Structures are given as structure tokens and as C-alpha cells.
Amino acid sequence: MFNILGRYHTLSATRATDNGMYLQLADLEVLLPARYVPADLQPGGSIEVFVYTDSEDRLVATTERPAGQVGDIVALPVVDKVAFGVFMDWGLAKHLLVPKSEMGQPMEVGQRYVVRIMVDYRSNRLIGVNKLAPFLETPADLQEGQQVEGLVYDKGELGYRIICNGRFAGLLYHNRVYRGLATGEAVTCYIDNIRADGKVDLRLTAGGLAGVEAEAATLLSALEGAGGFLPFTDKTPPELIKDQLGMSKKAFKRALGRLYKARQVAIEAEGIRRLA
Template identity: 40%
Template sequence: MLALGTLNTLTVKKQVKFGYYLDGLSWGEILLPNNVAPANLEIGQELNVFLYLDSEDQLIATTERPRIMVGQVAMLPVVAITKVGAFLNWGVKKDLLVPFSEQQIPLKEGQHYLVYCYVDLSNRIVASTKLDRHIHKTPANYQIGDKVAIIVSEQTDLGYKVVIEHQHWGVLYKNEVFKPLRRGDKLTAYVMKVRDDGKIDLRLVSTTHKQAQELTDKVLYKLKQNGGKLALTDKSSPEQIYDAFGVSKKAFKQAIGALYKEKKIVITEQGLILVPEQTTP
């Protein structure tokens, strides 16, 4: 089944002076212009192409990969404002339209905006900055611990509101973030909890039992390497902790808490102290 605004695998049907025609099945023949066709393309060869509408609203194929496809979210720059809306550079010849009705605030040329791409009722590929109209419209089928791709949407009092896998809203809490984030940043995160309202709580570091054990082992190893002392505590900054161990402050506090309960370390205001191993006579 072919889909507009996405990648499709089509077969080369014939060559003409200005390009190649691909077999679009029920959609008919679809032009792949010479300037985006691979060298030495042969009849019968299968090709992965992006389908969109050109400036005359004719279906056309390209081997160029756009910065956004239908059903996705991306940060894109405005290159023009016209009487029909704003146009974004999305990496293919014809710019991507954001109609005035799909602008949360009036867009400005030269600025970047986080947008969602979709096919409207008139069969046009367009974009919207009104993400709530399009995000979180399907059930969130995530399990605790799932690894997901996220894009930062905005900073809030709780932390950061993010888009998960282009389709759902999630939250990164302040205590799970150890570096400044900006709108449009792409990151990997892990599912902590799926709430009753369907929103998803996330963290940037996975905390499986195995990884928690690996972190406590790392803390002990670093203590031994530093003569039994380490100038880090549960009061240290998230940046200091991340520089030392590559984890969030919350994960570090859990690790040293476990070591303290096992009486392997002492936590002082100056840092951690390794408890000498006891030997039985």
C-alpha cells in the first residue's frame, strides 16, 4: 500500500528524456526526475523513494530524504511567509506549508519551529505547530523500561515536555536531567511509568537491576582507585555526577544508598569513604 509523504519501494517501469517512470500500481506512473535519480538505474530495478506533490500538485518521487515525513515531528526553519501560510525547508524541492489555521502563534521567517507533518483533507502534505491536535491520539503501548526516541518540546515547572516516537507526550522530570536541553533536541530515554491519563514518565538513564549493580560496582572501583575517598555525595550537582559516572543524580543516590545500607561506605559532607573490608580471624 503506497502512502503520500513517506518512503515507498517502487519498481522502475521506463526511462524518458527527463527521468524515469516508476510503477505506482493503482496510482499510475510516478515520475522520478533525472536530477534525483541514481546513476546506472535499470528498468525493473526496485527503488526506495519519497512520494510528495510538486508545485503543480502532481505526484512525484525523489531519492532525497526529507527532514520530516508524514506522522513525524521535527524542528524546521521558516523560509517564507505568504498569503496562504508559512513555508518550511524540509529538505526537498517544494517547501512544506504550515497553514495559518495550524499555527499556534504567527510564524516568523528565519525562525525554527517544532512541527508535526500530516496529510490534510485536501490531500496536501502540510505541517502544524499545534502539536496537541495531532499528538497522543493513539493508545500508548509502552512497558516500563522500554527504550524510546524523544524530541524535546518545551520546558515546564516539572522539567521537560517531550514527544515520544513522534506520537505521544512524555515528561522528563528535573531530577532526571543532568544537562540543559533545548526545544528540538533528540535524545534516547527510558519509560518509567505510564500514567492513568496516558502520559508517560521518562528518565534518560536505564535503571535495570543489572545496570544498578554495575553502577555500585563502579562506585566501589573508583573509591579503591582513589585511596578509599571520593569527593562526591548525594548533595553533588547532577553535572559533577554525570561527568564522573555518566548517570543521573537519582541513579547515583540510589547506588550510594545501597552501598551505605550494606555498610560498604560512609557518607560525609566532604564525600564518600570506603569502609575497609572486615576479615574474620
């Protein structure tokens, strides 16, 4: 069951009924309900499906594609809260249960959280697990400056914990963040430091020339969105730059210098203007 549930399978159709098409999965028959059966699927044909269990714990197939499969770490919204856990919307009619015993943080309806999709060995049901520490390990080949794709797990005293590439955790310090991040939000990060104990520090900018180019692109986009003029000067408070552009004043100056050198902007007494 563990190798069947929560995964994609390409299966052969065996027989059609009023309820749908039965598919062969090893020595089992799995129903693909009629609403998911393509018009051209006939017995003897094959189709890729996702296999899970219905509300009565019967194996069932679907052509719908959920947010992930077993082993994937994903961010999902909570749609219902009950005494024994929460239910999350993962793209299927049957919501994904996160048992209370598997919640590593308070989880509320309407908010997104990061979970790992798993098969509960006690019930043979698909569940979400929010306690991720046992499944995370810093890769031995990780390098400083490397780009990673992350999901915001939570916000702590020092900064945000980010689950990177679905494999390891990193810390993004508050003084490296220039805009609010929401739990479950997808964010591109870069490895800033790998500590002796294997813990990873992150940053949001690439660093070097690539980082300056990214900052310049952000500033140029903001200029275009503001009609070609921004009232930012050397005297503009860092907090305003942070709120409006999502970058530090130091990064703003780097970006401005890059655009000025490329003759894409003019620096005026009251601000900066986009040049055609």
C-alpha cells in the same frame, strides 16, 4: 492521493525522456527527474522512490530520502518564516510547510520543532502539523521501567514534554533533568510512572543495576576526557557535578562507588583518578 503522497513506492519505469524517467503508479505516470535516474534504470525496470509534489503541485518522484513519511513524527529545523506559516528542511529540495493554523507553539527560524508529516485534505499537499495532541495515545501495554525514544516537544512550568516512540506524550520533570534539553532534541527516556489518568512521567536513567552501570560509564568517559583525573570530592557542590557530568550528586556517588569497587578509579584527597 492520500495513499500516494509522502510515501515510498516501488514503481516500474515506462518511458525515458529528456526530463527523466516516467514511472507507473496505479493509473498515473510520475516523473523521476533526470538527476535522480540511475544509469542502469531502463523501461521495464523498477525502482523505489518517494512521491511528493513539486512547486507546481505536480506529482514527482525522487530517490532522496526525507526525514520521514506520512504519519511519522519527526524533529526538523525551521528555515524560513512567512505570514502563513513556516517552512522546514526535511531533506528534499521542496521544504515542508507548517501552516500557521497547525502551529501549536511559536516557531522561529534556526530552531528545531517536532511535527507530524501529513497530507492536507484541503489542498492535497504535504504539510507538517505541530499540534500533536489528536494523534497521541498512551499504549495499553506500556510498563514502568520501559525504555522509550523521545523528542523534546517543549519546556513548561513543570518540565519537558517528550513525544515518545512517535505515539504518546510523557512529562520529564525539571528535577529529573541535569542538563539543558533543546526543543526537537532526541533523548532516551524510561517510564517512571503511569498515572491513573493515563498520563506518563519519565526519567532519564534506567534505574536499578542498569542505571548504575550507565552512570558509571558516563563518569568513566568524563575521566578519560579529562586526562584521567577529575577534581570531584564529597565536598564538590551538586551544581558543579550537574554542570560537568549531567547527573545528580547522588548518581555521581553511585557511579563512583561502582567504579571504585571494580578498581577502575582511585579516590584521592583532591579528586578521583582513573586507574589503568
